[in-house]
Amino acid sequence: MGAKKAPKHRLSHDTEREFGGTLGAVCIPVFLPLTVLFLICVSQSAEASVLQWPPCLPSADQLWDPLAPTLLLAWIVLHALLYLLPLGKVSEGLALRDGSRLKYPINGFHGLCISAVLLSVLLALGAPLGYLCELLVPLAVSAVAVSFLSSIYLYVRSFWAPSDALALGGDTGNPLYDFFIGRELNPRIGNFDLKYFCELRPGLIGWVVINLGMLMKEAELRGSPSLSMILVNCFQLLYVADALWNEEAVLTTMDIVHDGFGFMLVFGDLAWVPFTYSLQASFLVAHPQSLSSLTAAAIVALNDTGYYIFRKSNSQKNQFRRDPTHPSVSGLETIATATGKRLLVSGWWGLVRHPNYLGDLLMALAWSLPCGFSHLLPYFYVVYFTVLLVHREARDERQCRAKYGLAWDAYCRRVPYRIFPYIY
Numbered sequence: 001m002g003a004k005k006a007p008k009h010r011l012s013h014d015t016e017r018e019f020g021g022t023l024g025a026v027c028i029p030v031f032l033p034l035t036v037l038f039l040i041c042v043s044q045s046a047e048a049s050v051l052q053w054p055p056c057l058p059s060a061d062q063l064w065d066p067l068a069p070t071l072l073l074a075w076i077v078l079h080a081l082l083y084l085l086p087l088g089k090v091s092e093g094l095a096l097r098d099g100s101r102l103k104y105p106i107n108g109f110h111g112l113c114i115s116a117v118l119l120s121v122l123l124a125l126g127a128p129l130g131y132l133c134e135l136l137v138p139l140a141v142s143a144v145a146v147s148f149l150s151s152i153y154l155y156v157r158s159f160w161a162p163s164d165a166l167a168l169g170g171d172t173g174n175p176l177y178d179f180f181i182g183r184e185l186n187p188r189i190g191n192f193d194l195k196y197f198c199e200l201r202p203g204l205i206g207w208v209v210i211n212l213g214m215l216m217k218e219a220e221l222r223g224s225p226s227l228s229m230i231l232v233n234c235f236q237l238l239y240v241a242d243a244l245w246n247e248e249a250v251l252t253t254m255d256i257v258h259d260g261f262g263f264m265l266v267f268g269d270l271a272w273v274p275f276t277y278s279l280q281a282s283f284l285v286a287h288p289q290s291l292s293s294l295t296a297a298a299i300v301a302l303n304d305t306g307y308y309i310f311r312k313s314n315s316q317k318n319q320f321r322r323d324p325t326h327p328s329v330s331g332l333e334t335i336a337t338a339t340g341k342r343l344l345v346s347g348w349w350g351l352v353r354h355p356n357y358l359g360d361l362l363m364a365l366a367w368s369l370p371c372g373f374s375h376l377l378p379y380f381y382v383v384y385f386t387v388l389l390v391h392r393e394a395r396d397e398r399q400c401r402a403k404y405g406l407a408w409d410a411y412c413r414r415v416p417y418r419i420f421p422y423i424y
């Protein structure tokens with residue numbers, strides 16, 4: 001147990017805080033869980049209108065089913081056990097403030113494959129996966145409860161962490177804000193890294209299992225799954241499989257390197273991702289759509305274009321950061337920074353300053369289009385994701401300007417657009 005010292009970088013002004021400071025830290029944990037329940041309820045209602053008044057919310061007896069917490073906890077325990085399996089390689093994260101590097105198992109893709117085998121066995125034994133459709137609300141309620149309990153645990157245990165193990169923005173001294181944003185950077189139980197585990201496994205794989213449950217439900221109701229449902233399932237499975245296949249890249253994301261592990265990320269990983277990212281599939285169960293082969297082909301082309309830009313740009317930056325002399329990136333034009341690191345100014349990162357966000361947004365649109373244009377709900381993800389990425393881009397920009405100073409300004413002059421060429 002490390003000694004608790006006065007942190008060197010404690011923030012003092014509310015203006016320096018993220019997500020609306022204390023007000024955001026109080027309102028978001030109330031508002032977002034209600035939003036999850038509201039959206040599930042809307043997706044399952046006949047009108048599926050996000051604008052209806054009074055808003056659609058589940059009744060008290062729909063909130064609880066003892067099967068839901070049992071399934072959720074079994075799912076989390078299963079993935080914790082898969083995480084501990086000695087499969088795949090072990091990688092080091094970026095250097096921490098004290099110069100040390102943490103080790104992480106890279107076996108998320110193994111976890112996905114083993115989950116797929118287990119699910120196939122359960123389906124072969126006749127498990128009614130379509131029942132997930134009826135269980136969505138109580139499952140979401142359980143995930144919200146687990147998020148609150150885990151965040152309380154994380155907040156309390158952070159007081160035993162040494163000061164240089166705290167996130168720079170997470171130790172303001174305001175308990176509400178620190179609980180929300182997360183005090184400890186890399187909370188671990190032994191070698192088990194709680195943030196890294198939650199970021200990619202139970203929630204992300206849970207999302208595709210919920211999608212599959214919706215597909216099974218649709219097949220039960222109509223004899224076979226629709227083309228729209230198959231497209232949504234395939235696109236999102238590709239996205240999740242890609243994230244797990246490239247698991248090592250998550251070690252350099254803002255969430256792992258910079259952000260503390262508090263309510264925002266815990267809830268985002270365990271409740272928000274599985275239950276709001278699966279809304280298109282949930283919508284399609286109650287609102288079947290017909291899709292011509294030509295429209296389907298155009299949507300597949302859009303998803304593939306988005307995926308190509310997303311994957312190529314992320315891989316180019318990861319390769320460049322890992323080994324700038326590698327032949328695939330050594331010919332790219334770069335500018336030097338005072339830190340010794342260089343910034344790419346040609347290739348994907350010379351097109352816009354966040355080509356990976358551009359690709360991700362094109363995919364987001366392709367996931368909604370199979371649901372047609374009659375309702376707003378399936379476009380919730382596109383709208384939310386645009387707001388998230390614009391906000392994320394601004395946070396990253398602030399951090400990069402602080403890190404690279406004049407070199408960052410030179411990069412911005414050279415590559416003036418942030419996400420959309422000639423637009424933004």
Ligand SMILES: NC(=O)C1=CN([C@@H]2O[C@H](COP(=O)(O)OP(=O)(O)OC[C@H]3O[C@@H](n4cnc5c(N)ncnc54)[C@H](OP(=O)(O)O)[C@@H]3O)[C@@H](O)[C@H]2O)C=CC1
Pocket residue numbers: 252253254255310314317320321341342343344345349353354356357360388392396399400411
């Ligand atoms: N589906 C979802 O809900 C979400 C998906 N995402 C996706 O996650 C992925 C990762 O995103 P995110 O973690 O936000 O950030 P990025 O992968 O975009 O990384 C930003 C970092 O890249 C480095 N960088 C920026 N510009 C350059 C350059 N020109 N040359 C070299 N390095 C550069 C800087 O770090 P440094 O210089 O220190 O290396 C910067 O801090 C994205 O594809 C995003 O779309 C993100 C959030 C949510």
Ligand SMILES: CC(C)=CCC[C@@H](C)[C@H]1CC=C2C3=C(CC[C@@]21C)[C@@]1(C)CC[C@H](O)C(C)(C)[C@@H]1CC3
Pocket residue numbers: 032199200204239242243250253255264265267268269272273
């Ligand atoms: C509204 C709310 C509660 C927001 C919290 C934000 C989180 C939902 C997201 C923050 C960063 C994320 C990332 C992914 C999922 C969403 C969250 C957790 C990610 C795992 C999705 C798959 C990608 O390939 C990725 C691995 C690059 C990505 C990393 C960031």
